Amino acid sequence: MLRASALTTNTEIDLQGINGDASAAAVGVEFGAELMQLGEAVAMGDEAQLSTARQQLVELAGAAVLVDAAGVAANFQRMVRIADAMGIPIDDMTTELGQQVRQELDLAKYETAQNSAVSS
Amino acid sequence: MTHFSYSDSPYPIRDDIKLEHRQYWQRLAGAGSWWSGDERVAIAAESRLASHCKFCAERRQALSPYNLQGQHDSAGDLDEVAVDAVHRIVTDQARISQRWVDQIADDGLSNAAYVELAGIVVTVFSVDEFNRALGLELEPLPEPVDGEPSRYRPSQAVGGTGFVPMITAEGATGAESDLYRGSRGANVLRALSLVPDAVRDWRRLASAQYISVEGMTNMVKQDDRVINRMQMELVAGRVSAINECFY
Numbered sequence: 001m002l003r004a005s006a007l008t009t010n011t012e013i014d015l016q017g018i019n020g021d022a023s024a025a026a027v028g029v030e031f032g033a034e035l036m037q038l039g040e041a042v043a044m045g046d047e048a049q050l051s052t053a054r055q056q057l058v059e060l061a062g063a064a065v066l067v068d069a070a071g072v073a074a075n076f077q078r079m080v081r082i083a084d085a086m087g088i089p090i091d092d093m094t095t096e097l098g099q100q101v102r103q104e105l106d107l108a109k110y111e112t113a114q115n116s117a118v119s120s
Numbered sequence: 121m122t123h124f125s126y127s128d129s130p131y132p133i134r135d136d137i138k139l140e141h142r143q144y145w146q147r148l149a150g151a152g153s154w155w156s157g158d159e160r161v162a163i164a165a166e167s168r169l170a171s172h173c174k175f176c177a178e179r180r181q182a183l184s185p186y187n188l189q190g191q192h193d194s195a196g197d198l199d200e201v202a203v204d205a206v207h208r209i210v211t212d213q214a215r216i217s218q219r220w221v222d223q224i225a226d227d228g229l230s231n232a233a234y235v236e237l238a239g240i241v242v243t244v245f246s247v248d249e250f251n252r253a254l255g256l257e258l259e260p261l262p263e264p265v266d267g268e269p270s271r272y273r274p275s276q277a278v279g280g281t282g283f284v285p286m287i288t289a290e291g292a293t294g295a296e297s298d299l300y301r302g303s304r305g306a307n308v309l310r311a312l313s314l315v316p317d318a319v320r321d322w323r324r325l326a327s328a329q330y331i332s333v334e335g336m337t338n339m340v341k342q343d344d345r346v347i348n349r350m351q352m353e354l355v356a357g358r359v360s361a362i363n364e365c366f367y
Contacts, residue, residue, distance in 0.1 A: 043362035078246035
């Protein structure tokens, strides 16, 4: 969806931000590094990391950005558990964009790839 | 008490988030399709224990999550099969398998009851994660409300997509015609459809915390958000990557 959004807005991005590269996350995305780090801290469940990420994002981007980002992070903590607990496959494995993104991020390494009949 | 006032928050919380959290708490307290209000609140309470469960931490390190024996740190208000399901969904969801879902059905946790349980776990977990992300105390759970589960199972649910039967995009008719409205019925939306009210909860919470189903095709920016879609998807992508979610 990040790639799709970037294509829609004709923005150059670097998908490696998804894999935790802060400088990549900042390419084309305002407050990208700080937003990525907040999402990472929420998913890691590390309170100290989360406190730092929250403070950095508030200072740089403001409280409203933090609240919106917290909502998205919380929502995807839910989404991933729905997807994996129900074992759903990717809706369409054949789209070129999806194939590119999965390859670029090396997603086939994940155990849940087998729900979409993918082996690493 | 009025839940989710967020009066202790140093950050202004949007009214739509307060409202959806509050309304979900009301629905959580009452009987669902397969669980009573008491049981639903007990599932919610158990989900909060899972994050700190020593056995779950040990099991996450194990090569296989199915061979290790042990006791969860549990409130003891649910049977062992349900407790284990709650804890797996919170702490080790990426290794849930078809075989395990079939096994718990044999052990008495039907597919439909499992789906409702999972819907409760992930929603409460998500609401809690929102508070935690902002450094806020968790909201006290609601008082259960008396009532009997409806035992409603949609007849059009069919197997073949994931671990449990689901309603197809074409099958969302009659009482379920609202389930995938405004969308093509992606698998992540269909996932909980064996319990249609769980999908309705899915949609409501997503509308507040992320974007509405109808707004998913807007790849630029939703008017009532301060972050744009790229910013949202960067956060979403990082959370998904940490959780090793292929979907």
